[in-house]
């Protein structure tokens with residue numbers, strides 16, 4: 001079942017998730033529904049508070065796919081390749097972390113907005129898997145970023161809270177004033193960005209070309 005994903009500024013996104021005492025059949029069904037919702041919305045991660053469940057549960061699948069939906073493992077780091085996905089994780093805790101990195105993140109609860117966030121480059125996360133068995137995940141790459149992003153949701157924290165004060169306020173005010181762009185507007189914005197990048201690249205190429213001609 002595809003669930004409704006709550007959007008900022010829904011106050012339910014701000015609640016701290018409760019520790020899960022036992023992985024019951026009801027929770028297993030919830031995790032399945034969250035995976036279904038994440039895939040339906042083309043997400044790579046989803047935390048229970050985003051679907052109105054204030055508990056410490058997250059699901060992730062960062063495996064890259066081609067146009068036909070086939071998984072392509074080439075672009076994964078060695079550590080990422082060693083982790084079984086999709087991931088269902090209860091009560092996750094960071095037990096080790098090192099090095100800093102940054103990545104342009106988005107969120108199904110803040111659709112259409114993307115900003116660069118500072119994170120750890122490597123994390124070791126401990127928790128309970130889909131069956132309630134203890135699991136430790138060691139990862140870098142996109143998976144490490146996604147784990148940190150989803151764990152933030154369990155603390156009531158969003159990626160837009162991790163930006164500079166100016167950037168954070170600008171986005172929050174904009175959403176509260178104008179709401180979210182429609183999926184069509186998001187697609188249009190993406191197409192424009194792509195076009196702009198292409199033009200910039202071509203202009204840069206033309207500039208080096210003429211420099212060589214001199």
Ligand code: QAP
Pocket residue numbers: 041042043044045046103104105106107108110111112113142145146149150186
């Ligand atoms: C968190 O985010 C994440 O705005 C997961 O129009 C993101 O799945 C971790 C999405 C980036 C690491 C890097 C967002 C889909 C999905 C949108 C997501 C949208 C459609 C976001």
Ligand code: CO
Pocket residue numbers: 106107108109149150153
């Ligand atoms: Co999110």
